[in-house]
Amino acid sequence: MSEHDKIRELLALAAADALTSAEEKQVAEHVLSCIACSNELAAWRPIASELRRLPTPQPSSWLVQATLARAEAKLIEQAEHDWNRRLMIIVVAFAWLLTIASWVVFHVVSGRFDRFLGPLLSHTWISFAAFTALEWLAGGVAAVMLAIRQRGERRLV
């Protein structure tokens, strides 16, 4: 490809101000001595110029307000979701702490009532496991009920 052809390929981009400084320099030097390319560049300029001046379609104020309202609602929902997640982490950590702490209490209390319990249940670890399972089951049921209620409230909103 000759120098002339290479420059010719750059002319549309020159009108679009999309050349590197080296390319710009090449084009500027070439069009000084090439009438054909100079005319071609001149033909591109009004197109580029009119493209820059096309009227901008405006979104309606209703659309902007509706978008803002929906996006804000989503942002609030996300913030609530984050808060709930953080709260859940704290509650779960607390529940585990309580479970471990209760093991000590349970051990002491069950030791005193050993004679009232059957031989199978007298094993502290079984009693403790049952107690823990019951505790977590109750916690799980409460969490599910809360989630269902929250979802219902959100639907009403």
Added chain:
Amino acid sequence: MVGATALSLEGLVAVDADVVRLRRGDLNALSELITRYQNRLYRYLLRIVRQPAEAEDLFQQTWLRVVEKIRSFDANRNFDAWLFTLARNLAIDHLRRIRPESLDEPLANGWHRENVADRILSKDHTPLDHALAAERRTEISEAMAGLPMIYREVLTLRFEDEMKIEEIAQVTAIPVSTAKSRLRRSLEQLRYALEARYPGGTWQ
């Protein structure tokens, strides 16, 4: 020039501050960003899908997506490019569902850019002063609307949004060299369309 650069830098700093605030869940920052980008984003979407109702729907979806993804936004990236990429992805998904044929890669039309150049050189250049500016804009707007999506997109990003080639490449997820050649082809197609629509007009 210095004043314009200072203003544009000021704008960038304000956008960055709004983005940081939005990441913290600030509702005012969201409002600021929507206000700041409303015209540009709507125009971009309208140029891609061409139907106002669809552009409006995509405009809303884009901002919902911004809220959803703002925490994963890399603060070192350009917010403009990120926002337009989100909008573009939604618009392309939409077109793929509604009018998949509109996404097809355009054919060369059996036309080569040399033809235009040769035709122009073969006659005296008609002075543009003879045409009214408003008419020219209508003509160019109509010709642009008739171009394939990828050409309309690159034209609006370069000339209306004044994005650099690197930013266009980022938004359209293509290499810089491809963005450059796509811009060139889009201009050539536009010129061809103008000449075909308005033979003997001011574009020849």
